Amino acid sequence: MRVLVLALDGVFDSGLAVVLDTLETASALATGRRPIRFDVTIAGLRRAVTTHQGLRVPVEALRDLPRPDVVVMPALGAKTVETIEAALARADVAETAALLRGWASAGVPVAGACTATFVLAASGILDGGAATTTWWLSPLFRERFPAIALDESRMIVESAGVITAGAALAHVDLALWLVRRKSPALAHATARHLVFDARPSQAYYAMPDHLAHADPLVERFEAWARRNLTSFNLADAARYTGTSQRTLERRLRAVLGTSPLSYVQDLRVEQAVHLLQTTKDSIDEVAAAVGYRDGATLRVLLRRKTGRGIRQLRGVAG
Numbered sequence: 001m002r003v004l005v006l007a008l009d010g011v012f013d014s015g016l017a018v019v020l021d022t023l024e025t026a027s028a029l030a031t032g033r034r035p036i037r038f039d040v041t042i043a044g045l046r047r048a049v050t051t052h053q054g055l056r057v058p059v060e061a062l063r064d065l066p067r068p069d070v071v072v073m074p075a076l077g078a079k080t081v082e083t084i085e086a087a088l089a090r091a092d093v094a095e096t097a098a099l100l101r102g103w104a105s106a107g108v109p110v111a112g113a114c115t116a117t118f119v120l121a122a123s124g125i126l127d128g129g130a131a132t133t134t135w136w137l138s139p140l141f142r143e144r145f146p147a148i149a150l151d152e153s154r155m156i157v158e159s160a161g162v163i164t165a166g167a168a169l170a171h172v173d174l175a176l177w178l179v180r181r182k183s184p185a186l187a188h189a190t191a192r193h194l195v196f197d198a199r200p201s202q203a204y205y206a207m208p209d210h211l212a213h214a215d216p217l218v219e220r221f222e223a224w225a226r227r228n229l230t231s232f233n234l235a236d237a238a239r240y241t242g243t244s245q246r247t248l249e250r251r252l253r254a255v256l257g258t259s260p261l262s263y264v265q266d267l268r269v270e271q272a273v274h275l276l277q278t279t280k281d282s283i284d285e286v287a288a289a290v291g292y293r294d295g296a297t298l299r300v301l302l303r304r305k306t307g308r309g310i311r312q313l314r315g316v317a318g
Contacts, residue, residue: 022175052077075114129159
């Protein structure tokens with residue numbers, strides 16, 4: 001399988017290294033009469049790229065390469081709204097977006113993780129489709145790319161030959177996804193070799209208050225909701241924020257892609273996980289503390305939102 005890893009100046013060091021190491025490990029572990037091999041080439045627009053940490057990496061010229069079986073773009077080392085917006089304004093990023101459009105139009109699968117998903121989105125190849133991205137930049141993603149159905153809770157999303165992965169270390173998930181497409185058994189062996197646990201969701205890692213700060217009205221709603229977890233009422237929330245219920249609903253969907261009730265569920269999950277890890281309260285006591293009548297309801301919600309059971313959640317802190 002010919003894998004073209006497209007690296008730009010400022011590429012996220014561990015993202016690039018993780019993709020290379022995971023695919024190399026898979027090739028090394030492959031066995032059988034016709035073992036699977038991942039022929040990986042690092043390519044770029046110039047003769048070399050400088051990583052986010054200042055390392056110089058030689059790359060192949062794109063014009064000299066055969067058609068790849070898949071193109072993978074690691075993240076850029078941008079961690080804030082300001083830095084990702086600055087990166088998207090770069091001439092080399094615009095040139096890369098045009099290349100991605102060409103490959104996608106020719107039927108070549110295109111993949112990206114973390115902030116690279118913004119470049120994929122900017123190319124237009126995700127319009128009308130679905131994607132995930134790094135969870136803390138999801139409000140910006142929704143603002144810039146309203147034609148894309150974003151689900152930042154998911155770690156991997158495939159949509160019409162375009163594969164997006166979540167936050168920085170989702171580069172491992174992305175590389176293993178590629179291996180799994182060729183051989184689930186080899187992907188399992190590679191994950192075990194790397195001591196890597198499957199993470200189908202980013203929801204456990206997301207911090208709701210961080211997301212809320214993307215919009216003043218949403219931030220006011222979040223502050224009020226935290227103080228009223230056990231007695232949440234949408235009408236009261238709207239009155240506190242000085243707007244109508246409909247406007248509040250619309251603003252949360254525009255910024256966070258969710259309803260007020262679903263966001264309150266996220267806050268309750270966050271608080272419940274904190275209590276499970278820092279107290280010896282029973283699940284029923286934790287449920288009551290975050291606004292649920294019984295532990296059964298909270299158990300279901302925690303499993304759905306985090307992908308973990310009560311025992312796993314209690315053991316995380318230790």
